Amino acid sequence: MPHPPAQDHPREVAGHGLHPPADPRRWAALAVICLAQFMLVLDVTVVNVALPDMAADLRLDRTALTWVVTAYTLTFGGLMLLGGRLADLLGARRTLLAGLLLFTAASLLTGLAQNAGTLIGGRIAQGVGAALLSPAALAIVTTTFHGPERTRALGVWAAIGGTGSAAGVLLGGALTQGPGWQWIFHLNVPVGIAVLAAVPALVPARAPRPARLDVPGALLVTAATGILIHGLVRAGDDGWSDSLTLLALAGSLALYAAFALTERATRSPLMDLRMFTRRPVLAGSFLMLIATALLIGFFFLGSVHLQQVRGYSPLGTGLVFLPAAVAVALGAHLASRLVGRAGSRACAAGGLALAAAGTVPLALQTAGSSVYGVFLPGLVTASFGVGAVFVTATTTALAMIDHREAGLASGVVNTFHEVGASVGAAVVSTVAATGIAAGALDGFTDAYALLAVAATAGALVSLALVPRGKPRLTGGPHVH
Template sequence: MSHPHHTADAAHTSISHDGADPRRWLMLALLCLAQFMLILDVTVVNVALPDMAADLNLGRETLTWVVTAYTLCFGGLMLLGGRLADAIGAHRSVLAGLAVFTAASLVTGLATSAPMLLSGRVFQGIGAALLSPAALSIVTTSFHGDERNKALGVWAAIGGTGSAVGVLLGGALTDGPGWEWVFYINVPVGVVALAALPAVLPRHSPRPARLDLPGAVLVTAGTGSLIYGLVKAGDAGWGSAAAVFPLLGGLVLYGAFVAVERASRAPLMDLRMFTRRPVVAGAFLMLVATALLIAFFFLGSVYLQHLRGFSPLKTGLVFLPVAVATGIGAHLGSRLVGRIGSRTTAVAGMVIAAAGSVPLAWLSADDSVYVGLLPGLVVASFGIGAVFVTATTTALAMVAHEEAGLASGVVNTFHEVGGSIGVAVMSTIAATGIERGAIDGFTDAFTLSAAAAAASALIAVVLVPRGKPQMTGGPHVH
């Protein structure tokens, strides 16, 4: 999972184009290490949620926000982070983002209450939004030719392994020194990177850039309001004022965002991208795929630990095949999309995801986890992995080359926002299961997952363009 900056190719660096500076590989290693922490923090918390809930007396709503607060700020502010990198210099943006993320990780680990925990997660997301697009901008402009392809391959591999390592590391740390260490572990890594990076980062000259702060605030607030309404619906009901008003508020804020973007001379998001069918298709596929996968990690972790009494480490081990299956699906999808086309690959991936989700709808509190839960999750995540790749390649390889950066920003924003919305929706549907330990809530959520994947397969038949994407290389990898 990478988060490209839409003006990456316009940046200027001091590293020579002939690749003579040997520090560039050390720089790549440090930037990949920083990016790895950002990706890790999406999934590492899932396995630790039950222990957090017990120690801090957290309810279902708060647990949901522990996951979504990070992805919401990461995704909602990512485009602004890319613009800020232009305005202050990518190297400054990387260091500022890393400092914020590291400090926020310490605060989150030290949390003694829900407000402190959630505040830490919010600032982790802000730091990630500053760091990630600027870091990839530096990588893409510091390497050239074959070296660039190798560097971007390493960067993409970080995203592919982050979720797998996250569930396992989250379980090991929670079972060992405690859930706080899923956040503390970022601190020494961040300090080392902060000490080493200034010596190897190329100095980017700031470029005049308008910062669309109103747009960033509106789109993030709109998504936050939407998620708040979804979470509230789990307790107060879908027709309650506590759910309806935030949901309507989210729509109003989105409308205001569109108006601001149309009027702005330097919009955060070029809305014309949504007139490009490949971009709309890619954003849709990315939203659904991420929503399903992150929701699976969330629901599965709570189910295994609350209903089945699994330890955090054992839970992490159960999820390891799921994360590996996602990677295998992505690898196979990257091959198939060039052979059979985007539409066929996307539809097949969603059908496989739906098929894997169906057995989960019949889950019981007594069946073997390795027969009733794990096979379905592995099959579903395999299909989702193929959809991830199809989403990215469709959006980026089927638009004009000069628009690929803009399309990349859109698709990667939908990646993070999709995770937030998926957890919020599934947490609401599974509310009774999470709060009372009832199996019905979990089966209802998995039933919705199967229905969403099946419906998405039908939509993909119409929405995803025919044809085989032709990737031209560059920074736009996921």
């Protein structure tokens, strides 16, 4: 599709009203913004391959390793909606630059970490920066492009997710085996500085819009999820009947309840809970939660399993995971074509059933099983299915509701994306605790079995929860 020519006057687009003149810098701005978003997506998966080396260098136990993964996704997801409101209040460009500056500085701090506290603190700060940057970047994309160009721009934006996941596992392995795991964070610094320099020249400042900040809501939902993860991780060491484990889980439920009450009482809630009365949004949120939990579970377990039990190098582990990351993108591409023909329910149930089938060989593998004959085919099959579920989750939530609610639905679904990553890593870490501690296969196969059961249950739930019918495929907003 050719680029429409730039015009020097407002233009009328059928059904959309007047648009400002097309900015000649818009495609260069998109490239720079996508580069920033690529760093954020990369940092979800890039650390997984480096976990064993981090543990050896900094003497990290299983709990600390789990928080290295979850601290980033927890703050990213918990504060993302607040970041979107700040972009309205302060202006998208200003919020993007603030988030990028924080993310870049936090990356430097994380790479220089000499202990678990500094490492996890840096990951938390990275997540806060990402929560400011990502929604502001998406707001710039949706206001810079109009009509057919917006669909093309959002297509490029969506492709960043799959590309970032694939690059993360390979780049993480190469950097860890080469200059060291610190460089998976240090690499963000020159890229971040370059983007910081380019954004003011390419992205015009726009007037901020009035917005109310629901800070209590953001803090409550983030704290609730953090305490939930603490309880889940603690259960791996002290058991599910441990009093502090039970206290953490109960405290998490209480904070979630307080969050719900706060959102109902405030005039400008962070998350409009009435969106969950929309069946497509509820279904899309569920699918995003379970798909992300499965994918991060595979990456977390597989990277530690291959290096601790199978003796693979970081680069070798990254190469094993590369076909799986590509399979996620291929599954998403196929689902984007099938969902309009077969419908959301069939794609969701089929994708999760495929994920369950692929996970079964992982749960049944033995010490003598071939990595390339058993582990890799199962992982690729499961990843392909999960990729299909990602697209189905987004299209169900955004294309089967009123267009005026697409922005709210997008925020809800993307919050569940990051929460799913945090919870998925915590749960599989707990189930595989004995295997991680002893470098034994048994704990890992138990965790893979749990993922197979979760995918099977998800397929059954989706048959009842996901609406019948075919979504209206549009270029609706989404984060990644």
